[in-house]
Amino acid sequence: MPKRPADQAGTELDRRVFRASHSRIPEIVELARKIRRHGPDILGTIKLGCSNARLEASDNRIKVTIRMAYGFHHANNPIALVMLRRGGLDIRPPQPRTQPTKTAEASYVLDISAQRGRCNRSITV
Numbered sequence: 001m002p003k004r005p006a007d008q009a010g011t012e013l014d015r016r017v018f019r020a021s022h023s024r025i026p027e028i029v030e031l032a033r034k035i036r037r038h039g040p041d042i043l044g045t046i047k048l049g050c051s052n053a054r055l056e057a058s059d060n061r062i063k064v065t066i067r068m069a070y071g072f073h074h075a076n077n078p079i080a081l082v083m084l085r086r087g088g089l090d091i092r093p094p095q096p097r098t099q100p101t102k103t104a105e106a107s108y109v110l111d112i113s114a115q116r117g118r119c120n121r122s123i124t125v
Contacts, residue, residue, distance in 0.1 A: 017036050
């Protein structure tokens with residue numbers, strides 16, 4: 001359907017369903033019945049201007065994760081993998097730690113104490 005105002009969507013949908021329901025092709029008539037049955041939901045989606053793109057994207061990511069989990073021995077493992085990837089946790093691998101030099105460590109401690117108001121100025125060693 002071309003872009004039209006939301007209030008015209010109902011009449012346009014009714015017109016197209018009417019034409020499809022009077023078709024001689026049985027598949028088109030069946031489609032017209034389905035559209036008529038889901039008409040209020042279709043009109044609500046058009047009026048709100050929302051789409052199911054986020055749902056489809058999430059569903060696709062879950063399918064890719066399940067494909068990665070092929071061969072797991074227990075059903076709980078792919079479920080846990082999906083929950084880990086799609087659950088919203090921000091898990092990052094630990095960063096390698098380097099040993100700070102004594103001067104860097106001392107300046108860091110003094111900077112922190114200056115931020116807390118214990119000192120009027122930052123002192124670096």
